[in-house]
Amino acid sequence: MSVNFLIHRAKEIQAVIDANASEIEKLDQEIGDGDHIFNVQRGIKLVIELEAVIKDLPISKALNQIAMKVLSGIGGSSGALFGTLFMTMAKGKDIDNGVDYKKAIEIFADGVEAVKQRGKADVGEKTMMDVLIPVSNCLKKGVEDNKDVKEILQEAIEVAEKGMFSTKDLLATKGRASFLGERAKGHIDPGARSSQLMIKTVCESVLNS
């Protein structure tokens, strides 16, 4: 993982999110307040616009800049949560000496753990954590079991999709959807959908490279 890798994945994510924007917006209007898609689109745009500033920086500094940018540029819960994710990844030990896939998985998992603390949300509460936590666990387990990287990423794509669909029948206890009680049942969580799309995009991109 390099700064160049981050920028390219951000551009691919932008295309995928844009292509699915109206679907995500509709999900949010059903159970949220309708701002999720704008937050996500604004955040990705801001990261891409950072290219000139971060392209020659060590990855820890680049990740920190991305963190501050999404934090200040997105706002809402998404900004705080994604800001926490990147800020934690930036603190990964020795990452400026190179980040192989094992290291990338390690810092991603640390980031997801920090997001879990920030949002105080766990699996089963109808949030993006229903995608991020299982994906993080699946990636870590893949490394522990010495699986081939392609196999790990293929599994992560499947786990992300399963996690996303699982939010449909869950009762929300976190985020604005929690104010709906039973009424949120039957709707996929928009944050779970957008994060699943991001995971899928990054994993597929690595698989196809």
Add this chain to the structure above:
Amino acid sequence: MKKFMNSADDFLKESLKGFGAAHQDIVNCHYDPNFITRATPTKEGKVALISGGGSGHEPMHGGLVGYGMLDAACPGFVFSSPTPDQMLAAAEKVDSGAGVLFIVKNYSGDVMNFQMAAEMMQGPNESVLTNDDVAVEDSSFTTGRRGVAATVVVEKIVGSLAEHGGSLQECKALGDKVNKNSGSMGVAFSSCTVPAAGKPNFDIGDDEMEFGVGIHGEPGRRRDKMKSAQEITNELLEAINEDLKPETNEEILLFVNGMGGTPLTELYLIYDNAKNMLDKKNIKISRSLVGNYCTSLEMQGASITLTKLDEELLKHWDSSVHTAAMRWGV
């Protein structure tokens, strides 16, 4: 969508510029990051009160910056929380050394962003979290109740204490007390449109209302058929009273808040109907506030807030205030 706007991207900035220019005797608007301060610096030794939240709820919070209330407000994008860089820049500008009290409505985005700002901040700071909306039944849901119109009452009363030399801890304690003594509930007749979205936040039939609506149009307790004003008012007050349990002859503040698209004519009608019911229950309305203070863009609807008042709260409610949206005693 019909709105006064030139482009969705410039919507907030142009509105802030207009606000700053129209009230330049009271406030200063700062940009990138966006925050609003009083036109005059914080008095030495005075605790600085900072609030903020998504835009679209005006006059909350920018209109509540000024003598006797807030020292600064951080407006986020429409219906989106402000960010730590705004809060930190505002704190740096208004902290006189006596500390900063953040007043935060209980919405997850606001809570997380203010929490990050508090973690990153160097100087002493405390936070008051408002959660006056009784519409969400108490349950194991840790997100808890929403913070809505009583935030205005908290800012007025704590603002007065800070102005009169209250310490950071005293201001925090009074803020928590006002919040605990307040209950609110709202109802919406129509939806509202976030400028960047371009279409209504939710659908609602011509003959329907959202009972217990949140301040972004997010659903409340149930979708009901329209009823008479007296029936709606009674149901709102019953829900609040059940939670707040005001005693017979207890003094209260009756605050009828418009959500942006309901005329004052109707808000005063609600006030009359609320008074009818409270009189019957021998609850003493000793102070009143009627108007659009905690709005949801152009949403048609209203909320009622009751705050139980003791001598201390009464004194700070009555003290002088001079902001764009509230002014008395000066």
